[in-house]
Amino acid sequence: MTQIYDRVALIGLGLIASSMFWAMKRNGVAGHVAGYARSAETRDTARRIGLCDTVCDTAIEAVKDADLVVLAVPVGAMGQVAQEIGPHLKPGATLTDVGSVKKQVIEDVAPHVPDTVHFVPAHPLAGTEHSGPESGFATLFDNRWCLIVPSEGSDQGAVDQLGNYWKALGSHIDVMDPDHHDLVLAVTSHCPHLIAYTMVGVADDLRRVTDSEVIKYSAAGFRDFTRIAASDPTMWRDVFLTNKEATLEILGRFTEELFALQRAIRQGDGELLHDYFTRTRAIRRGII
Ligand code: NAD
Structure with missing residues (x-):
């Protein structure tokens, strides 16, 4: 059991977020996991299958008190979600994402991150052709790479902690620049x-x-x-x-x-x- 963060919030509850949840539970990586997805149907499915300790009806509620917030929505939606939750992030928290593209996501998200929050983008190189809350599984990230893409001025302690988090989910990590x-x-x-x-x-x-x-x-x-x-x-x-x-x-x-x-x-x-x-x-x- 390696607890890396006390409270984690997952925004978007598809393949990647649901796999992260099951991997966190398998390895005791987080104390409490809150989740939010835009569609009521997805939230209902999540509640039915026990995905997340708490499923919230708003993103703002999910990120409240979270030490790590993970944006796991399609890359085109990252900026808008960051804008919504930005003012509600806990000072000292880390905001990360799992988007498959990094430069544009950083450009879209960074302006909405308060100075008191560490923004550390990342991309797990793991996936399947399936999507949605029921497609996740605990071993998705085992022995796969997760690329950490720190933005300019990222806090080294926050980068290291996120790296330890991905290692605890089963991945190898590497650091890369966005381009x-x-x-x-x-x-x-x-x-x-x-x-x-x-x-x-x-x-x-x-x-x-x-x-x-x-x-x-x-x-x-x-x-x-x-x-x-x-x-x-x-x-x-x-x-x-x-x-x-x-x-x-x-x-x-x-x-x-x-x-x-x-x-x-x-x-x-x-x-x-x-x-x-x-x-x-x-x-x-x-x-x-
Ligand atoms: P998915 O389609 O399985 O899940 C996406 C989730 O986001 C769904 O729950 C959807 O309802 C929710 N969502 C969409 N728009 C939203 C919004 N505006 N606000 C809140 N929730 C919203 O997708 P996935 O495969 O889990 O991908 C999530 C992210 O991970 C993407 O950015 C993708 O690029 C990245 N990624 C995917 C893979 C892969 O192979 N599938 C691998 C690595 C990274």
């Missing part, structure tokens, strides 16, 4: 999601045109795309709208490579294809 974070995530997560959405969209269009059975007979590669493309539309819409610069940069590079491979296929350039696939295979072998 670098957004570029790395554009490569490792955001653009792969866009490619999966596109591939599944293409297959669906094809099915309409030819009435072929691409979905029914989908093989492993395509199945993986369909799993990724089943991810929450609101969350992913917000990711692309807020990480515009980095995702456009990576998509530009991606389309250049795709055109090069397209040309190689058209020209029957087997050597280029083979060399390319050999290089990418080595990367996979480096990961596992």
Whole structure:
């Protein structure tokens, strides 16, 4: 049992927040956890399944007296939630978020954080294609990375405490600056999601045109795309709208490579294809 904070408030009760709650309970990381979600239906579900020690009907009530407040809403909603709760945060508390994009979230949230509160943004690199209060589970963060992205002038004690919190939830931690974070995530997560959405969209269009059975007979590669493309539309819409610069940069590079491979296929350039696939295979072998 490693209690890191006495009172924690979770704002937004979806996959990430519910997993944080179950992981906190498993490891005794918080004394008391209050939760709030915008929809009454989500709050009712949370009460029914015992998600959070107290489910509050307002965000203001949830953050009252909290030592750690976690914003776990879609990235496009972070600023508005911060504006609402900002004046009600306890002096000395830490405000963090779990958003998949960091630069824009920091720009949106920071102006609403009182001087007496420590703002320490973070991003757990863990997730599934499921969403909502019933999708969480205690082991989601085990052996996964959580990137801590301190804003300028973040208090070191608050940064260290948040790092210890994520370690107590089962994660490894690293510190990164916001621009670098957004570029790395554009490569490792955001653009792969866009490619999966596109591939599944293409297959669906094809099915309409030819009435072929691409979905029914989908093989492993395509199945993986369909799993990724089943991810929450609101969350992913917000990711692309807020990480515009980095995702456009990576998509530009991606389309250049795709055109090069397209040309190689058209020209029957087997050597280029083979060399390319050999290089990418080595990367996979480096990961596992
Ligand atoms: P989710 O869709 O499962 O849950 C989002 C929750 O926020 C829901 O309870 C929803 O009702 C609530 N919500 C939405 N707008 C709100 C508002 N304005 N005020 C209060 N509550 C509001 O989403 P999730 O997967 O838990 O994602 C939450 C955050 O975590 C996002 O910022 C996302 O970028 C980030 N994240 C997601 C993943 C993933 O793979 N799902 C991984 C890491 C980080």
